[in-house]
Amino acid sequence: MILLIPLLFSAAMLGTGQGDRVASGEWGGRGARLAVRDDGASLELDCAHGSLEVLSLDKDGRFDVAGRLVREHGGPIGKDETESSAPARYRGSVEGETMTLTVIVGDGAGETAGPFELTLGGRSRLMKCR
Helix, strand or coil: CCCHHHHHHHHHHHCCCCCEECCCEEEEEECEEEEEECCEEEEEECCEEEEECCCEECCCCEEEEEEEEEECCCCCCCCCCCCCEEEEEEEEEEECCEEEEEEEECCCCCCEEEEEEEEECCCCECCCCC
């Protein structure tokens, strides 16, 4: 029994450090909806959508992952039109069931979207520009 206590303590500490992931499910808020899966995530914004790598958290509950972002536009989509995606960084933090998310498009000095405040299981409010 005495040997189990240090093992249980060690296992508990591993669960709170680097390697933790953002909880799977729908995160929603004003202007954004994030669907988190075990293999990554997909994001819907008012006039864009994107894909993200696995959302791993550091010991302080922060994340910074790579992904892609596709800008959308209003009006009809041309028959031969292709999506134009750009590299993006998705940065933010999670505290309990609340996430703050900012999207940085391009090389880090580019355009930003956010910050968005999302809640696990929360309702999204999107105004799609389509």
